[in-house]
Amino acid sequence: MANLSQAAHPSLADDIEALGPWFHNLHLPDGTQTAPGHFLGDFPTFKWEQIRDHLPSDLGGWTALDIGCNAGFYSFELARRGARVTGVDHDPHYLRQARWAAGQLGLEPQVRFQEMAVYDLAATAERYDLVLFMGVLYHLRYPLLGLDIVARKVGRRMIFQTLTMPGEEELEPPADVPIDQREVMVEAGWPKMAFIEHRLANDPTNWWAPNHAAVEAMLRSAGLRVLERPGHEIYVCEPGEPREELAGIEAELRAATGLARAKAGSR
Template sequence: MRSIDDEIRELSPWFHNLHLPDGRETAPDHFLGDFPSFKWREIAPSIPDDLSGWSALDIGCNAGFYSFELARRGARVLGIDCDSHYLDQARWAAGQYGLEGLVDFRQMQVYDLARLTGKFDLVLFMGVFYHLRYPMLALDIVAQKTAGMMLFQTVTMPGREVAGQSDFWINERDALLEKGWPKLAFIEERFAGDPTNWWIANHAAVEAMLRSAGMRITGHPGDEIYLCEPDPEKPSCMTTWNRSEYLSAVQAQKDDL
């Protein structure tokens, strides 16, 4: 008969260090430390203690750490990831915690969310954005699925400067070189040894993109973390004058499925 230790080894490697009910940990020697527990401690105070009746979406759920924390607070959670290996870990861990009835794990790309009906009261969009080849499309899709609050996190460039923006003439492009102008660095090959690290944004770009997607930034619970909510006073242009471009992109990926 296989022991829990055997099952943990068979499901390795683990990126989430889960603390199992019997005291075992799935990645006690994680190179980042006790990850993502320390990240959860940063965002947990921003999330209501009682999520009963809430629907939650965990994008890039990996082995399900955040999904399980939200489920413990009473939310019904959809966790999505494109990697079947991590989803196997998450489904196994759900059984260990006895949370199978509250958490649904599905293999999906973030772009597939455009096919889902309905919205979520709480969305976690953390540690995914810089891995996406088409980041603004993904953010537009996720923003449209956010009914209440979103916690967004991405790797950023050093610095917190934000430059004022205005409508410059085409020959006044020197303004784009200002330190606080919104910028994304494109990674053609690899960053930190990972070929899926496509983009590194500066702080100004993250805030600008969130606003452009129709989100209002309400707080910064931790480093590189943005607490947001839909902004009815400044909806995304893709819900108004630029709707056709969004629908064309979404329909294209639907037709390819």
């Protein structure tokens, strides 16, 4: 669907149509929008409005990583605040949109886009002042592995968002659960994550829906501290104190990501 501005600029409208379909409704400098009829409304502008005041207005000197960047909406907003941004996505369709939009917005010098899956980040050495990990976790077949990898990339802050299942209750997690007292696990507030075997919202990649308690527990388990919740399903995090139990997962993490084999092969 084209808006009035697109009708006045047929070549721009042609580009947008050729690059479609769009999941991010980007607002271009002349007022043209890439997905004005989005089923969620003006997405992700309304989501950005929930988090923008929880980030520094001046990100000059910061590096940022936008995981699952799609057409680059969040990458562009961070670049406008002065950050040097790397956007990664596994889908070349969205990366073509993002690179085209960066040119339209004049942000090419500040933003670069790479084709990369979450798990590929394990093989990179960079850490970033700011990481956006939004709308990705529930699409991962191995979500805690992905979160463990991402947590190691966070220098100062992470904005995390995921689809959740209903329930805001929380239990104080016990240090240990006796094997014959597992009934506590079905109580409201116990960290739980629903597995979606088939589809949710007609999307076969919606694999998981954690409850709020599970989100907070997984973030803590990955070595992150939740600072605030600016909106529904959104968490602002920072690196926490090193947890003793995390030291024991390094070998498992390296094996799961192929780094152990790569190291052995280099000998």
